[in-house]
Amino acid sequence: MNLTKEQVSQLLHEAAITLFADSLEELPPRQQYQALAFVVKGLAGPTWAAAKHGADERGQKQVYYFAIEFMPGRLLASNLLNLGILEPVEAGLRDLGLDPAALYAEETEPGLGNGGLGRLGSAFLDAMAAVGIVGNGNGVRYDQGLFEQRFVDGYQVELPDDWLRDADVWETRKADRAVIVRFGGQVLLDRDRLGQITPVYRGAEEVFAVPYDTAIIGYHQPRIDTMRLWHAEPVPDAPEVLTAAARARITAITETLYPDDSNLAGQELRLRQEYFFVSAGLQSIVAHFLKYHKSVLQLPKYVAVHINDTHPALAVAELMRLLLDEHHLSWESAWQTTVATLSYTNHTLLPEALEQWPVDLLAAQLPRLWQLIQEIDRRFRLRYTGPFGQLLVDRAAPVVDGQIKMAALAVIGSHTVNGVAKLHTQLLKTQTLKELATIFPARFVNKTNGITPRRWLQLADAPLAGLLDVQIGPGWRTDARDIAALADKQDDPAVLDALIAAKQANKVALAGYIQETLGLRVSPAMIFDVQIKRMHAYKRQLLHVLGILEAYQALRAGEKRPPRLHIFAAKAAPSYTYAKDIIKLINTVADLVNHDPAVNGALQVAFLPNYNVSLAEKIVPAADISEQISLAGMEASGTSNMKLMTDGAITLATLDGANIEIAEAVGTSNIALFGMTAEEVAARRTAGYDPAAIAEADPRLKKSLGMLIDGSLPLGSAGHTIYESLLVDHDEYFVLADYASYIHASRVLDQLWTDPHGWAAVALQNIAASGRFSADDTVRRYAKEIWHALPARGGQEKWQN
Ligand code: H53
Numbered sequence: 001m002n003l004t005k006e007q008v009s010q011l012l013h014e015a016a017i018t019l020f021a022d023s024l025e026e027l028p029p030r031q032q033y034q035a036l037a038f039v040v041k042g043l044a045g046p047t048w049a050a051a052k053h054g055a056d057e058r059g060q061k062q063v064y065y066f067a068i069e070f071m072p073g074r075l076l077a078s079n080l081l082n083l084g085i086l087e088p089v090e091a092g093l094r095d096l097g098l099d100p101a102a103l104y105a106e107e108t109e110p111g112l113g114n115g116g117l118g119r120l121g122s123a124f125l126d127a128m129a130a131v132g133i134v135g136n137g138n139g140v141r142y143d144q145g146l147f148e149q150r151f152v153d154g155y156q157v158e159l160p161d162d163w164l165r166d167a168d169v170w171e172t173r174k175a176d177r178a179v180i181v182r183f184g185g186q187v188l189l190d191r192d193r194l195g196q197i198t199p200v201y202r203g204a205e206e207v208f209a210v211p212y213d214t215a216i217i218g219y220h221q222p223r224i225d226t227m228r229l230w231h232a233e234p235v236p237d238a239p240e241v242l243t244a245a246a247r248a249r250i251t252a253i254t255e256t257l258y259p260d261d262s263n264l265a266g267q268e269l270r271l272r273q274e275y276f277f278v279s280a281g282l283q284s285i286v287a288h289f290l291k292y293h294k295s296v297l298q299l300p301k302y303v304a305v306h307i308n309d310t311h312p313a314l315a316v317a318e319l320m321r322l323l324l325d326e327h328h329l330s331w332e333s334a335w336q337t338t339v340a341t342l343s344y345t346n347h348t349l350l351p352e353a354l355e356q357w358p359v360d361l362l363a364a365q366l367p368r369l370w371q372l373i374q375e376i377d378r379r380f381r382l383r384y385t386g387p388f389g390q391l392l393v394d395r396a397a398p399v400v401d402g403q404i405k406m407a408a409l410a411v412i413g414s415h416t417v418n419g420v421a422k423l424h425t426q427l428l429k430t431q432t433l434k435e436l437a438t439i440f441p442a443r444f445v446n447k448t449n450g451i452t453p454r455r456w457l458q459l460a461d462a463p464l465a466g467l468l469d470v471q472i473g474p475g476w477r478t479d480a481r482d483i484a485a486l487a488d489k490q491d492d493p494a495v496l497d498a499l500i501a502a503k504q505a506n507k508v509a510l511a512g513y514i515q516e517t518l519g520l521r522v523s524p525a526m527i528f529d530v531q532i533k534r535m536h537a538y539k540r541q542l543l544h545v546l547g548i549l550e551a552y553q554a555l556r557a558g559e560k561r562p563p564r565l566h567i568f569a570a571k572a573a574p575s576y577t578y579a580k581d582i583i584k585l586i587n588t589v590a591d592l593v594n595h596d597p598a599v600n601g602a603l604q605v606a607f608l609p610n611y612n613v614s615l616a617e618k619i620v621p622a623a624d625i626s627e628q629i630s631l632a633g634m635e636a637s638g639t640s641n642m643k644l645m646t647d648g649a650i651t652l653a654t655l656d657g658a659n660i661e662i663a664e665a666v667g668t669s670n671i672a673l674f675g676m677t678a679e680e681v682a683a684r685r686t687a688g689y690d691p692a693a694i695a696e697a698d699p700r701l702k703k704s705l706g707m708l709i710d711g712s713l714p715l716g717s718a719g720h721t722i723y724e725s726l727l728v729d730h731d732e733y734f735v736l737a738d739y740a741s742y743i744h745a746s747r748v749l750d751q752l753w754t755d756p757h758g759w760a761a762v763a764l765q766n767i768a769a770s771g772r773f774s775a776d777d778t779v780r781r782y783a784k785e786i787w788h789a790l791p792a793r794g795g796q797e798k799w800q801n
Pocket of ligand 1: 117120348353637
C-alpha cells in the first residue's frame with residue numbers, strides 16, 4: 001500500500017475531528033493513538049471486505065483455528081508493518097511532533113490468554129495471512145483478560161484487567177451474524193413417519209452469541225484474515241423475561257478468562273465457555289458455507305476446523321449434532337464428514353491439563369451432546385474391541401468411569417493429530433495417548449511450533465533488523481529462512497562488533513525500563529540472563545533461583561565472576577499457591593542480593609511485574625542468556641526459546657520440548673545443554689530418587705536450601721513450603737538432580753563471556769539458525785500436510801484502495 005507522510009497527516013487530522021471533535025494537537029496521547037488506529041482500520045477496510053468473499057468465490061479452502069486463548073499483542077505497529085506503511089506513518093508522526101513509540105504504548109494489550117497456547121494461536125493467524133492461507137481465528141471475547149499482576153511485599157497481587165474500558169479500536173461487532181447457543185433443559189427425540197429423528201428441546205437456556213471480528217493483516221499482502229471472538233448475551237426480544245440471575249448466568253460465560261490452564265476439572269463455567277465458542281463457531285461456519293455450496297457433504301473440501309488443546313474438543317460432537325439434527329445426514333455420512341473436517345493439536349503432556357468432564361456435569365449442561373458422545377463411544381468400542389482387545393479399547397475410549405476424556409474424543413473425531421515438538425509428539429505416541437496411537441498410527445504427526453520474526457525481529461528488535469539488512473540484504477524480512485546467510489559472517493570482527501552494539505542498544509533500553517519500573521539501577525554491561533514464561537513448578541524457575549544463591553555465596557566468598565543480571569517475568573495462576581510461593585522467593589532473593597554491597601555490581605535480580613506480550617517485546621531483544629530449564633519430558637515445546645534465539649540469546653537448556661531442535665539447528669557447541677534426558681528422568685523415577693542425599697552431598701546446595709528456613713531470607717511460610725517440597729515431598733520436578741550440571745553449564749557461559757567476540761559468534765550462529773522456527777513455515781506445513789488448504793497463488797489480488 002502506498003501512502004505519503006502528507007496523507008498520513010491529513011487522515012489523522014480528519015480522524016481527530018470525526019472521533020473526538022477536536023484538533024489532533026489538543027488530544028491526549030490515548031486519543032491520538034485511537035485516531036491513528038482508526039485511520040489504519042479504515043485503510044485496511046476495503047481489502048478486508050473483499051477478502052471475506054474472495055476465498056469463497058475462488059473456491060479456496062478456509063482454515064478455522066479454534067482456541068480458547070488468543071494473545072495478539074498490541075496491533076498498531078504490527079498492522080502498519082504488515083500494510084507496508086510503517087515508515088511513512090512514523091515519518092508523518094514525527095513531522096507532527098509525535099513520538100510513534102509513545103503512541104504505540106497507549107494501546108491496551110488484549111490479554112486473552114495465559115501463555116504459550118494463546119500466543120501461538122495469534123502467531124499462526126499472523127503467519128497464515130502472510131503466506132496466503134485463508135485463516136480464521138475462533139475464540140472467546142472475554143470482558144476481562146488475564147489479571148494484571150503487581151507485587152506487594154514480594155507477593156503477587158491480581159488486579160482485574162479491564163481491557164475494554166476505552167473500547168478496542170480494532171474489533172467490529174457483527175450483531176447481524178449472531179447465533180443462538182443452547183444449554184441444559186431436556187432433549188427428546190421425535191421420530192416422524194419416515195423414521196427421521198428430530199430432537200425437541202424443552203426448557204433449554206438460550207444464549208445469544210455475538211461475534212466481534214478483528215482484521216489479521218497479511219504481511220505485504222493484499223489479503224486480510226479474520227479473528228472472530230464470541231460474546232455471550234441474553235437473546236434480545238425473547239418472549240420470556242429473564243430474571244437478573246438468569247441474565248447474569250448468561251453474561252458470566254464470557255466475563256473472564258480462566259486464569260489457570262492446568263487444573264480445571266469440574267468447573268461448570270469452563271465447560272459452558274468451551275461449548276459456547278465451539279457451537280457458535282461451527283454454526284456460523286456451516287451457515288456461511290451453505291451460502292456458497294449445496295451440500296454439507298462438501299464441507300471437508302472447503303473447510304478445515306482445527307482443535308487446539310482439548311478445550312474445543314466438543315467440536316467433534318457439535319459438528320455431528322449439526323450434520324445429523326439440522327442437515328439430516330445419516331450417522332455414517334455425518335461421521336465421515338466430521339472426521340474429514342477436524343484436526344487436533346495436543347499442546348501438553350501434563351495429565352492435569354488433559355481435560356476430563358464428569359458425565360453428570362456434561363449431561364446436565366449439554367444433554368444432546370451427551371447422547372451423541374455416548375453413541376460415539378459405543379460405536380468406537382464396537383469397531384475396535386475385536387481387533388485391539390477390551391483392555392486397550394477401555395483405555396482409549398472417550399467415556400470411562402463416569403468421565404468424558406476430551407483428548408480421546410478429539411483424537412477419535414479428527415483425521416490428524418499433532419504434537420508441537422519432535423520429543424513431545426514421540427511421548428504422545430508412546431505414553432500419553434499410546435492406546436489411541438496404536439489404533440490410529442497414521443493419524444499422529446509432528447508439527448514443531450514457530451514464532452513470527454516480524455514481531456520479534458522487525459518490530460521488537462530494530463537494531464538487529466537493521467544489522468541484518470546491511471549484512472545480508474532485506475530478503476529475510478519476507479522469508480525468514482534467508483537469515484541463514486548470516487552464518488558466513490561469524491569470523492568477521494566488524495560484524496561481531498556490530499552485533500555487540502545492537503545488543504547493547506537493546507540492553508540500555510531495558511535497563512531504563514527496569515530502573516523506571518523497579519527503581520533498580522543495572523548496568524548494561526552485565527550478562528542479561530532471562531527466564532520469561534508462566535510460573536510453574538515444571539518450568540523450574542526454582543532451579544534458576546538456586547543458581548542465583550550459588551553465585552551469591554561464591555561472590556561473598558570472594559570469587560570473581562562476570563557480572564550477571566537475572567531477569568524474571570511470569571504470572572502465577574491465582575489458585576496455584578506453590579507458584580506464588582516461588583514468586584515470593586524470587587522477590588526476596590532479589591531484595592537480598594540487590595541490597596548487599598558485598599555482591600553489588602556482580603549480581604542483581606530483576607523480577608518485572610505483569611508479564612505479557614508487550615513486556616516480552618522489551619525483554620527478548622535485550623537477553624544474552626535464554627533459560628529453558630524445564631524438567632525433560634514436561635514442556636511440550638516452548639516458544640520463548642525460539643524468540644530469544646532469534647534475537648541472539650544463547651540458550652541454557654535441558655533436552656526438552658523444542659530445545660532439542662534448537663540444539664540440532666545450532667549445533668551443540670552453540671548451546672549450553674545440561675541435565676537429564678526425558679528417558680533418564682523416567683529411569684530415575686522408577687529407580688527411586690533421594691533428593692535429601694543430593695543436598696547432603698553438596699555443601700553449596702545444602703547451604704542455599706538452608707537459607708529457605710533459617711531466617712536469612714524473610715520468606716514466611718513460603719520458605720518452609722518450598723523447602724519441604726524439595727526435601728520431604730521428593731522434589732517432583734527433580735530440581736536437585738539437575739542442580740550440579742545446571743551450575744556447571746552456567747559457569748561455561750561465564751567463561752565464554754570473557755571473550756566478547758567468541759560470545760558474539762555463538763549468538764550470531766543462533767540468529768542464523770532461527771529462520772527454521774518461523775511460524776510462516778510452520779503454518780505452511782500444517783496447510784500442506786494437515787489442512788490440505790493451499791495458499792492463494794501470489795499476484796492475483798490487488799489492494800482494494
Ligand atoms: O502451549 C505452547 C507450548 C508450551 C505449552 C503451552 C500450553 C499452554 O500455554 C496452555 C495449555 C497447554 O496445554 C499448553 O506449555 O510448551 O509451547 C504452544 O504449543
